[in-house]
Amino acid sequence: MEENGIWGIYEMRIAICDDEKKLRNSLRRVLETQLQLDGVDYEIQEYECGEDLLARIEQNVPDILFLDIEMNGMDGMETARELRRKYQDTVLIFVTAYPDFVFQGYEVHAFHYILKPYKEEKIREVLGKAVEETGLNQEKYYLVEQKAGTLRLPFGRVLYFKSEGRTVEALLDNGDMEGSAAYEIVKFYGKLGEIEEEMPSFFIRIHNRYLVNLKYVDKLEGSSLDCGGQSLPVSRAYKQAAAVAFAKLMLK
Template identity: 50%
Template sequence: MISIGICDDEAPTRRALRTPLERKLQLLGISYRILEYDSGEALFSHPEREYLDIFFVDFEIKPIYGMETAKNLRKRNSHTLLIFVTAYPDFVFQGYEVHAFHYILKPYEEHKIQAVLEQALEELGRDREPYFTLERKSGILKIPLKKVLAFSSDRRKVVIFLNDGRRPDFYGKLDEVESGLPDYFVRCHNRHLVNLNFVSALEKDRCICGALQFPVSRAFRQPLEIAFARLLLR
């Protein structure tokens, strides 16, 4: 899921930016979440700011101006792609101070907004670390896949085993989780999906994954052995 923030003190202006973004994302079939803020203060009062992939900010918003908002966000979040929107081209050059990705001039042109969005999505595809995303009441939780040892089904819940010992869980099905993961996550059992990057040994009926052990069922043993061998040969 792509998380996008729009910061502008005028609701019609936010809507004029949001509408073409949604059209393009829906056309591309990309799951997204768009969050709107009417000021820099509103942005920093919400924990979701930590997980924004793309952030559109108006240079002229008050009381905290767009550049100050961008600087504060950049201090907290180095990976967000910052895109400034302004009616004054002279402001564009100030964006270099915060490593702005792009800019859009007012009044908005739909094709320009969508072209900048496409460039941002390409940049995210090249540089973004793969995450598993959970939506909770407190906000979005993004878990880097490089920290996940395994996913396990426990009745109606799925448990995530992390390499730091944490075990967050959520309501869901293991089949649905598996369909969105890279190919180094492989079933060892109907109830367990392991990250081959953490597997240190395969035995007759068990898989050693970090400090954990998971059962290996007969139905999944051969595909698991083949996937593990391929990983070792890379």
């Protein structure tokens, strides 16, 4: 079912995955206190094992994940490998009682690590760096509200938006996601004109029904352009502006 596209205050998503409830609670308490002091809107999800995290992550993909390495069942490294197959943007922070495990983090692009037992000042330090890291990308998403949660459409992965009556289709590039189809279509209720107002400058209108990401345009010729291997129509009303925008991009 299609969902509504919205813009609003972004709520940072943080996840804690640890098989020890006491340690989850301890970490959560420090995180909540610091986030509130910093004025960050947030939500925190807890998972007791890697299997639980991976089973539910699509409903709420975290911006920041605190992941215990030594867990019963699927350990943290195996969980991180599976996570990275689909989710490249999550800032991953390993939690471990054994410093030797830290060096394994490079394989899964771990951002940082925290040693057990927790030291509050270290948690606050790492959290601050992680929030800063995610903050670089907070404004680069279009948010689509779904029953299962909020879906984020990264501007950089959207080839184009296509209007179909009251429905908008977004075509996303999945090329960097192992095991996924090359492209993904997301449908939601919305108006192309309203979406256009919120898009970065590299999105241009080429037709009443199309809003295109110039970074995916291979060729613009006559009344059509090639975008992601597809030929899209360019209407007379938008032809000149589209040609100028494409030429400027080529000169950069």
